[in-house]
Amino acid sequence: MVVYVNDKPIHLLPGMKVRNALIQAGLLGLLKENRRVYDEWGNEMGLDGALYENMKMFVR
Amino acid sequence: MQQPKREKERVHGTKAILLRALLVALITLTVASGLSAEEKLIRILHVNDFHGYAEPHKPFGSQVMVGGIAYLSSAVNRLRSERPTLLLAAGDMIQGNTWANFSKGESVIELMNAMKVDAMVIGNHEFDFGQDILKKRISESTFPVLGANVLGLEGLKPYVVKEVGDIRVGILGVVAEDTPVLTHPNNVMSLKFVSANEAAERYLPELRKASDVVMVLSHVGHHGDRLLAEQVKGIDVIIGGHSHTKVVDPPVIGETVIFQAWEHAKALGVVDISYGNGGIRKIKGYLEEVRPAEGTEDNAVQAIVLKYKGLVDAALNQTIGESEVDLDGENVRRRETNLGNLIGDIVREVSGAEAGLINGGAIRTSIVKGALRAKDIYSAVPFDNYVVAVKLKGRQIQEALEHGFSAAEKGAGAFPQVSGIELKYDLSSPPGSRIKEVRIQGKQIEPEKEYSVASIDFIAAGGDGYKAFGDAIRSSKDYSVIGGAMKGERVVYSNPGMWLRDVVIEYIKFHKRVNPRIEGRMVPVGK
Numbered sequence: 001m002v003v004y005v006n007d008k009p010i011h012l013l014p015g016m017k018v019r020n021a022l023i024q025a026g027l028l029g030l031l032k033e034n035r036r037v038y039d040e041w042g043n044e045m046g047l048d049g050a051l052y053e054n055m056k057m058f059v060r
Numbered sequence: 061m062q063q064p065k066r067e068k069e070r071v072h073g074t075k076a077i078l079l080r081a082l083l084v085a086l087i088t089l090t091v092a093s094g095l096s097a098e099e100k101l102i103r104i105l106h107v108n109d110f111h112g113y114a115e116p117h118k119p120f121g122s123q124v125m126v127g128g129i130a131y132l133s134s135a136v137n138r139l140r141s142e143r144p145t146l147l148l149a150a151g152d153m154i155q156g157n158t159w160a161n162f163s164k165g166e167s168v169i170e171l172m173n174a175m176k177v178d179a180m181v182i183g184n185h186e187f188d189f190g191q192d193i194l195k196k197r198i199s200e201s202t203f204p205v206l207g208a209n210v211l212g213l214e215g216l217k218p219y220v221v222k223e224v225g226d227i228r229v230g231i232l233g234v235v236a237e238d239t240p241v242l243t244h245p246n247n248v249m250s251l252k253f254v255s256a257n258e259a260a261e262r263y264l265p266e267l268r269k270a271s272d273v274v275m276v277l278s279h280v281g282h283h284g285d286r287l288l289a290e291q292v293k294g295i296d297v298i299i300g301g302h303s304h305t306k307v308v309d310p311p312v313i314g315e316t317v318i319f320q321a322w323e324h325a326k327a328l329g330v331v332d333i334s335y336g337n338g339g340i341r342k343i344k345g346y347l348e349e350v351r352p353a354e355g356t357e358d359n360a361v362q363a364i365v366l367k368y369k370g371l372v373d374a375a376l377n378q379t380i381g382e383s384e385v386d387l388d389g390e391n392v393r394r395r396e397t398n399l400g401n402l403i404g405d406i407v408r409e410v411s412g413a414e415a416g417l418i419n420g421g422a423i424r425t426s427i428v429k430g431a432l433r434a435k436d437i438y439s440a441v442p443f444d445n446y447v448v449a450v451k452l453k454g455r456q457i458q459e460a461l462e463h464g465f466s467a468a469e470k471g472a473g474a475f476p477q478v479s480g481i482e483l484k485y486d487l488s489s490p491p492g493s494r495i496k497e498v499r500i501q502g503k504q505i506e507p508e509k510e511y512s513v514a515s516i517d518f519i520a521a522g523g524d525g526y527k528a529f530g531d532a533i534r535s536s537k538d539y540s541v542i543g544g545a546m547k548g549e550r551v552v553y554s555n556p557g558m559w560l561r562d563v564v565i566e567y568i569k570f571h572k573r574v575n576p577r578i579e580g581r582m583v584p585v586g587k
Contacts, residue, residue: 031121046304
């Protein structure tokens with residue numbers, strides 16, 4: 001499965017979650033700096049949120 | 061039927077109470093102004109992805125206490141008192157947090173019964189304890205559990221029609237079609253999952269005839285909800301879950317309004333529907349964030365929370381087995397340890413892989429010899445990691461090991477603990493060329509040969525800088541479950557529904573005594 005975190009492609013196993021995507025993107029630590037994860041429509045997501053193929057998410 | 065009018069309203073943060081009061085006042089004013097004597101107001105309250113987070117907690121990266129199901133329940137009671145109301149749960153309720161896992165979800169069902177939940181859709185994680193447990197949980201529920209696109213599971217209903225203040229609300233339940241690859245294959249053995257669209261197309265005509273308002277209670281994720289609304293007509297409202305999305309500005313897709321209430325009891329979703337002249341007039345929704353304010357909890361629900369908290373505490377203190385030796389979790393970032401060997405062996409054994417490789421950083425503390433309690437294991441392997449296994453080429457294993465040893469002198473968490481692997485390493489060599497010899501299952505590693513290697517999802521996702529698993533995944537086609545077994549190019553095992561610590565506890569309970577030794581799996585050579 002491929003998802004995109006801040007436009008960077010991330011390859012994950014099915015069943016992996018937002019948290020896994022941020023780990024691979026090296027961005028999980030940013031959440032300790034008051035950053036949050038958003039989907040492509042601007043909705044905040046939880047770290048255990050499910051992913052789907054070609055999903056786009058943003059940490060900001 | 062009169063064309064329904066869709067409106068949205070969002071309320072969040074500390075303004076929630078004031079804006080809610082304003083909403084109530086506006087509605088009261090509207091009714092008092094004699095809008096239509098026929099107009100009826102109903103309310104839908106919704107939660108999703110609770111995952112057993114019964115107590116207030118601080119989410120990762122936050123210092124603010126949020127949630128607490130007793131506080132959420134108090135909000136439910138208040139909002140219920142204002143008009144005819146349904147309380148719905150959009151899946152993934154019974155598994156996740158220790159509070160739920162220790163009773164295999166029984167605690168959550170007791171909670172939901174006490175809160176008078178009106179209906180729930182099954183989520184993918186509801187399958188994580190296996191079908192027998194799931195059927196028991198369904199039988200304990202005083203509310204219908206829905207799953208129109210799950211075929212073969214006793215106790216599930218495709219839909220339910222609830223009468224709320226003279227309004228018939230039809231509720232169809234759908235879950236993620238890819239549930240078979242989101243849990244252990246044994247948990248979905250002999251079940252068939254069809255698409256949410258297929259189930260909706262099948263049941264919506266009859267549901268529409270029996271209902272004034274048609275809702276889909278969905279556990280397919282916000283993206284899937286949008287697709288469902290685009291592709292299937294005749295749905296008034298979708299209450300979603302699965303993606304843990306905080307929908308504060310509910311989208312309207314065609315004639316369908318889509319909601320979702322975040323996760324872990326951090327928010328309660330509120331949808332107000334006004335109905336009149338044979339159709340929906342308005343739909344308004346918002347989230348009420350849940351913050352634990354002392355003295356505002358629902359005491360009946362809090363009693364259930366505390367009861368199971370006490371049972372969990374007692375269970376954590378129970379002896380699950382015995383270790384004949386001290387288990388070394390102190391040196392897992394520097395050298396082979398017996399606790400690293402034990403965890404590595406467990407990971408490899410449950411997945412049936414040829415080799416196991418975990419990061420030393422996954423192990424946090426030592427355990428003294430003697431009686432082993434569940435809480436000892438929780439302290440030693442505290443993280444929410446699960447076991448995965450993928451096929452790696454010999455050279456990828458070698459690369460992974462080189463990475464693991466690249467910062468060994470700094471005590472980096474990446475330092476490996478292995479199973480089924482024997483290696484020699486030389487820390488006087490530069491990083492990247494420290495591994496001198498590797499054997500898998502007693503045989504010299506072959507660079508182009510594929511080996512099944514077990515690990516945890518953290519490492520497979522590239523945590524602690526491990527790239528080999530990611531490279532393998534990148535070159536792998538997605539896997540699927542065929543005949544109860546996982547089939548795929550490189551993925552040979554994945555069980556997202558059971559945390560590593562619980563896997564270790566089950567292993568120790570089964571074997572009763574453990575006696576792991578340092579066996580020379582990782583031998584230093586050179587200066």
